[in-house]
Structures are given as structure tokens and as C-alpha cells.
Amino acid sequence: xxxxxxxxxxxxxxxxxxxxxxxxxxxxxxxxxxxxxxxxxxxxxxxxxxxxxxxxxxxxxxxxxxxxxxxxxxxxxxxxxxxxxxxxxxxxxxxxxxxxxxxxxxxxxxxxxxxxxxxxxxxxxxxxxxxxxxxxxxxxxxxxxxxxxxxxxxxxxxxxxxxxxxxxxxxxxxxxxxxxxxxxxxxxxxxxxxxxxxxxxxxxxxxxxxxxxxxxxxxxxxxxxxxxxxxxxxxxxxxxxxxxxxxxxxxxxxxxxxxxxxxxxxxxxxxxxxxxxxxxxxxxxxxxxxxxxxxxxxxxxxxxxxxxxxxxxxxxxxxxxxxxxxxxxxxxxxxxxxxxxxxxxxxxxxxxxxxxxxxxxxxxxxxxxxxxxxxxxxxxxxxxxxxxxxxxxxxxxxxxxxxxxxxxxxxxxxxxxxxxxxxxxxxxxxxxxxxxxxxxxxxxxxxxxxxxxxxxxxxxxxxxxxxxxxxxxxxxxxxxxxxxxxxxxxxxxxxxxxxxxxxxxxxxxxxxxxxxxxxxxxxxxxxxxxxxxxxxxxxxxxxxxxxxxxxxxxxxxxxxxxxxxxxxxxxxxxxxxxxxxxxxxxxxxxxxxxxxxxxxxxxxxxxxxxxxxxxxxxxxxxxxxxxxxxxxxxxxxxxxxxxxxxxxxxxxxxxxxxxxxxxxxxxxxxxxxxxxxxxxxxxxxxxxxxxx
Numbered sequence: 001x002x003x004x005x006x007x008x009x010x011x012x013x014x015x016x017x018x019x020x021x022x023x024x025x026x027x028x029x030x031x032x033x034x035x036x037x038x039x040x041x042x043x044x045x046x047x048x049x050x051x052x053x054x055x056x057x058x059x060x061x062x063x064x065x066x067x068x069x070x071x072x073x074x075x076x077x078x079x080x081x082x083x084x085x086x087x088x089x090x091x092x093x094x095x096x097x098x099x100x101x102x103x104x105x106x107x108x109x110x111x112x113x114x115x116x117x118x119x120x121x122x123x124x125x126x127x128x129x130x131x132x133x134x135x136x137x138x139x140x141x142x143x144x145x146x147x148x149x150x151x152x153x154x155x156x157x158x159x160x161x162x163x164x165x166x167x168x169x170x171x172x173x174x175x176x177x178x179x180x181x182x183x184x185x186x187x188x189x190x191x192x193x194x195x196x197x198x199x200x201x202x203x204x205x206x207x208x209x210x211x212x213x214x215x216x217x218x219x220x221x222x223x224x225x226x227x228x229x230x231x232x233x234x235x236x237x238x239x240x241x242x243x244x245x246x247x248x249x250x251x252x253x254x255x256x257x258x259x260x261x262x263x264x265x266x267x268x269x270x271x272x273x274x275x276x277x278x279x280x281x282x283x284x285x286x287x288x289x290x291x292x293x294x295x296x297x298x299x300x301x302x303x304x305x306x307x308x309x310x311x312x313x314x315x316x317x318x319x320x321x322x323x324x325x326x327x328x329x330x331x332x333x334x335x336x337x338x339x340x341x342x343x344x345x346x347x348x349x350x351x352x353x354x355x356x357x358x359x360x361x362x363x364x365x366x367x368x369x370x371x372x373x374x375x376x377x378x379x380x381x382x383x384x385x386x387x388x389x390x391x392x393x394x395x396x397x398x399x400x401x402x403x404x405x406x407x408x409x410x411x412x413x414x415x416x417x418x419x420x421x422x423x424x425x426x427x428x429x430x431x432x433x434x435x436x437x438x439x440x441x442x443x444x445x446x447x448x449x450x451x452x453x454x455x456x457x458x459x460x461x462x463x464x465x466x467x468x469x470x471x472x473x474x475x476x477x478x479x480x481x482x483x484x485x486x487x488x489x490x491x492x493x494x495x496x497x498x499x500x501x502x503x504x505x506x507x508x509x510x511x512x513x514x515x516x517x518x519x520x521x522x523x524x525x526x527x528x529x530x531x532x533x534x535x536x537x538x539x540x541x542x543x544x545x546x547x548x549x550x551x552x553x554x555x556x557x558x559x560x561x562x563x564x565x566x567x568x569x570x571x572x573x574x575x576x577x578x579x580x581x582x583x584x585x586x587x588x589x590x591x592x593x594x595x596x597x598x599x600x601x602x603x604x605x606x607x608x609x610x611x612x613x614x615x616x617x618x619x620x621x622x623x624x625x626x627x628x629x630x631x632x633x634x635x636x637x638x639x640x641x642x643x644x645x646x647x648x649x650x651x652x653x654x655x656x657x658x659x660x661x662x663x664x665x666x667x668x669x670x671x672x673x674x675x676x677x678x679x680x681x682x683x684x685x686x687x688x689x690x691x692x
Contacts, residue, residue, distance in 0.1 A: 001064035008071035011429030155311035176297035181304030184347030213412035306344030319353030354454035
């Protein structure tokens with residue numbers, strides 16, 4: 001449970017920074033010395049975890065669990081007292097009456113954390129004496145361009161030529177070519193190599209790639225693939241996406257790749273959309289299951305075989321050293337032992353290679369890895385592969401583990417947009433704060449590190465800068481994320497709200513954009529606050545969110561926006577939110593002080609033509625991003641402290657999709673805490689006499 005403990009502490013640091021900043025500005029009645037005491041204790045625990053997270057034994061596991069529980073408890077205490085003080089202020093009451101109760105609760109939390117610190121120090125000697133084998137040296141660094149290994153193709157040329165031969169055969173009937181092999185053997189890599197081959201591109205009029213997962217939806221597969229992804233779900237075409245695809249393919253020579261089929265049913269659900277035009281069209285199917293491959297076609301399945309030792313060694317050297325030979329002779333024999341025990345499976349080789357590329361070429365470390373890998377030799381194929389992947393995960397630096405485990409949240413075979421992934425890491429509180437770098441900069445570094453280690457792979461690079469645009473995770477590594485997360489009890493709190501309020505009125509999950517039927521609606525959270533009106537209806541969550549957040553007992557809800565639709569007369573949000581993304585078909589009408597969302601870091605309105613933000617926007621010190629097509633920032637309320645005007649907003653750095661940006665009078669130049677303001681916009685209007 002060390003990862004869960006670490007992630008909960010990192011999240012707590014952001015809350016503590018927020019509270020400390022507010023307390024300094026006397027916008028929150030709480031004893032600053034108590035906050036600073038908590039900050040010091042949390043820093044100690046984070047440092048302890050980074051060094052000793054490999055500790056074993058029930059005692060240390062229990063302490064990791066206690067850290068997670070106490071961290072969540074501290075966050076709950078802060079939310080309770082901060083919201084209470086904000087509520088009293090909004091009602092014109094004094095908010096300092098609850099300060100004593102606040103301090104007493106903090107004293108209780110400080111005592112609990114001090115107890116954990118004492119217990120950790122008692123077992124520290126045991127922890128240090130029993131580290132996880134093959135732990136990465138502190139000075140470890142990459143000596144090769146390991147990220148390039150994601151696209152390294154070794155030993156596939158012969159396979160590519162054979163598949164191309166099948167595509168070019170003088171058989172004009174529609175042919176199905178199954179490629180079969182165990183997980184991680186390179187079926188998808190081979191199919192991608194063929195799919196992008198120059199000869200293949202020129203031979204076929206249409207090429208379409210379909211990724212099929214164990215839990216697939218025919219419509220979700222087809223929507224966005226017809227017409228190069230330009231067919232809209234709510235478009236005017238009365239035909240379904242499958243029929244549109246069939247018409248697109250009719251009379252044309254096409255190549256379809258159906259990657260990762262698990263059942264015959266998946267083929268039966270899709271085959272009717274692929275016409276036999278009698279012109280040499282082909283369908284390539286990849287699958288792990290021999291009986292599925294054999295049943296799909298009269299064509300003999302193309303069997304992917306394990307790599308021989310020479311090919312395996314070449315792939316290993318390219319992954320670790322960036323060349324086909326070992327550049328460190330003292331490591332060659334050890335490396336060959338490691339490669340031999342990978343059994344010729346490419347995924348195992350590149351993941352272990354990514355681990356060793358970060359080792360600083362330390363001989364003792366390599367020997368430890370070889371010992372670990374050799375100990376898996378008697379395991380079954382599936383267990384052997386899992387153990388090797390787990391070894392690479394176990395040897396990640398602690399700060400990377402929560403980010404890697406977060407990949408479980410994506411569906412199988414998802415194409416993950418890098419900018420979105422980094423923003424989610426930040427919003428979930430998985431990125432620690434560093435003075436010299438922004439959270440986004442750190443997130444980019446973490447992502448690159450995971451790609452360099454071959455735990456994530458490159459899907460798409462930007463055309464202009466060649467930077468990573470989308471990435472993915474292999475199914476077996478995603479399975480590892482799911483397994484480890486369950487064992488670690490790696491839980492999330494509901495910190496992100498993503499709602500589309502344009503369609504499906506009255507049937508949306510409160511926490512996500514998922515549809516909820518009347519039978520599925522659940523109301524698990526205790527309700528509090530709900531200003532400014534006492535009348536409200538409970539807001540449902542879907543079954544997925546109910547399971548995901550089953551450990552959450554209480555949320556404080558506030559009405560923030562009114563008149564968002566016929567069935568929704570208000571938008572209710574909870575006070576622990578860090579990121580809100582809302583799609584509306586009209587400009588929002590704010591009815592409640594926005595600063596009740598006191599943890600808010602990112603605010604996005606995706607569709608309304610204009611958003612006029614309330615003055616409370618300046619009282620959100622954690623706010624980093626505002627996204628909107630057109631936004632008006634108001635003249636902020638002036639707060640008087642020791643004779644000086646100030647505005648609390650300090651982190652806002654991007655209005656990244658604003659087309660028209662307006663500032664009320666006399667704002668620019670009067671925001672001493674604003675670190676940076678970047679405006680990417682086609683039209684920039686400043687209604688101000690200020691100069692800057």
C-alpha cells in the first residue's frame with residue numbers, strides 16, 4: 001500500500017499549500033503554526049516513502065494503510081471547516097467562531113501523524129535491511145534513447161514480406177488473414193508495420209484500423225472511423241455508422257485490420273459491413289486465440305513465433321544501448337542470461353530493457369535483475385510474463401508509480417492524448433510541487449520517463465515539432481495496473497467533473513458524463529450546504545462511479561449555475577472538485593459564490609459563446625487554467641489587509657482556447673500575486689487604462 005500512501009500524501013500537500021496561502025492572507029481562520037507542522041510531517045513521510053517504499057512485512061503495510069486513511073481524513077477536515085467558514089461569510093456571519101474547533105481537529109490529526117512517524121522510525125532499520133531486490137540505484141540514468149525502442153522492429157522483416165505476399169495474391173475474393181500468437185509477441189506491431197508499408201498504402205483504395213477489446217461496442221468501434229472520423233453521432237445522416245462504412249467500402253479495394261479479437265461474436269457483429277467486391281480486398285485479424293483464428297477463415301492462420309536468441313539479443317541491445325551490439329562488455333554475459341530468461345517474448349525484452357537502460361549500467365544491479373528474472377523460470381507463460389512486467393514496475397521511482405497505475409482508468413487499446421493525461425495527473429493531485437518547475441512541466445517529464453522505460457508506447461507524434469501527441473499502454477501492462485491497484489488499494493476521490501449538459505437531459509451521472517437509467521440511479525452521498533436555495537433534488541451517480549468512489553462517505557454540494565436546461569434548473573457541484581469541464585448550449589448564470597469550490601484548479605466551458613465569470617474567480621488561489629471560447633474576467637473585489645489591496649488568484653496561466661478575452665477596468669498591473677498570464681487568442685481586447 002506504499003503507492004496509495006504516497007499518492008494520498010502528494011494530494012494532501014496541495015491542500016495544505018492552499019490552506020496555508022489563505023491563512024497567510026487572513027482569508028481563513030486557522031492557526032498557521034499547526035498547518036506548518038502538518039506540512040513538515042507530510043514532507044517527512046514523503047521522503048521516508050521515497051527511500052523505503054520497498055519495505056516488506058505486515059507492520060509496514062499496516063502503517064502505509066494508516067497514512068492513506070489519515071491523509072483522506074485530514075482532507076475531509078479541511079473541506080468541512082473551510083466550507084463552513086466560507087458559508088458563514090456568504091451569509092454575513094463571523095467566520096472566526098469555528099477557528100477553535102478547527103484547531104482542535106488539526107491537533108488530533110497532528111497526533112495521529114506523529115504516532116505513525118514514531119512507528120515508522122521503529123521499523124526503519126528492518127525496512128532498510130530488506131529492500132526489494134534490484135532496486136534502481138539513486139544515480140541511475142538512461143544511456144540510450146530508450147524512447148525510440150517503442151518503435152524498434154527487430155526480426156519482423158520476414159513476417160512483413162509474407163503478409164504482404166498474402167495481400168498481393170491473385171485471388172480477387174475477399175480474404176481474411178488471421179495473425180495469431182500469445183500476448184506480447186508482436187502481433188499488433190507486425191500488423192502496424194504492414195498497414196503503413198508504402199506498397200500496401202498504394203495498393204488499397206481504403207485502409208481502416210479497428211481495435212477490438214474484450215469489452216467492445218460495435219457503434220463505438222465504427223463511429224469516428226467512417227469518413228476518417230468526421231461522422232458525428234448526432235449528424236443528419238439517417239444511416240447507422242456501419243451502413244455508412246459499408247457504402248464507403250462498396251466497389252473499392254480495401255484493407256481492414258481488426259486488432260485483438262477475442263471472440264467469434266466480435267467478427268459476426270462486424271462482418272456484414274465489409275462487402276466482397278471481388279477486387280482483392282483483404283481483412284487482417286490479430287488474436288491470441290488459435291481456435292478463434294482457425295474459425296474465422298479457410299486461410300491458414302499466420303502463427304507468430306517466439307524470437308530466437310540472436311534476434312532477442314539484437315532487440316535487447318537496441319532497447320538498452322540504442323545499437324545492435326552491447327557497448328558494455330562487462331555486462332554482456334549478464335545481459336544474455338537476462339535475455340535467455342525472457343523466452344523470446346518481445347514485450348518482456350523491451351520492458352526489461354527499458355528498466356536496465358535507466359540503471360546507470362551498474363553491474364551489481366544487472367546481476368540482481370538477472371537473479372530475479374531467473375527465479376521466474378519455472379512459472380507458466382502467463383505468470384512468467386506478469387512477473388517480469390511486475391519487476392519493472394516494482395523498480396520504478398515512487399513518484400512514477402501513481403502516474404503509471406492511473407493508466408488503468410483508460411479502456412483497452414485507448415489512444416491517450418498526452419496533454420489530457422498530464423492534466424488529469426495534475427488534477428488528481430499525483431504530481432508533487434517543485435519550486436523550479438510547474439506541475440505540467442513535471443508531468444511531461446514523468447510521461448517521457450514512462451515512455452523511455454517502455455511502459456507506455458508512442459502512438460502519434462505532432463507533425464510540426466515531432467513531440468509526443470498521443471500514447472498508449474499494452475493490454476498486459478494495463479492488466480498489471482489493474483492487478484497492482486487492487487492489491488495496493490489505490491483509490492481515488494471524486495476530484496474531476498466532466499459533464500455534457502447539451503444532450504440527454506436528466507440522465508447524466510453527477511460525477512461523470514455517463515448515462516444513468518432510472519433503475520441504475522444511486523444517491524450514496526450525504527448532502528450538505530446547497531446554497532443559496534434550500535430546495536434541491538438528489539443528484540444520481542452511475543454504477544461505475546458508485547463502485548469507484550464507494551469509500552467516499554460525504555460530499556458537500558453547492559449550486560453554482562442556474563438555468564442550464566429544461567430538466568436541469570441548476571448545476572450542483574461538490575466542494576472537493578479540482579477540475580470542472582462543462583458543455584452548455586447557453587451562457588452560464590452563476591448563482592452561488594464560486595469560491596465554495598475552494599480546491600478548483602481547472603475550469604472549462606466547452607460550448608457556450610460567452611462566459612462572464614463572477615468576481616469570486618479571483619479568490620481561487622489554486623486556479624491554474626481557464627478554458628472557454630470567449631471569457632470576461634470581472635473587476636475583482638478589493639480586499640483590505642494591513643492597508644494593502646490584493647487579489648488571491650496566483651496560479652492562472654492559460655486561457656488556452658479563448659478567442660475573445662476581456663478584462664474589466666483597472667485589473668492588469670494590480671494583481672501582485674499573478675505569476676504568469678498566457679493568452680492564446682485570435683482577438684485580444686483589454687478594457688483597461690493600465691500599462692504592463
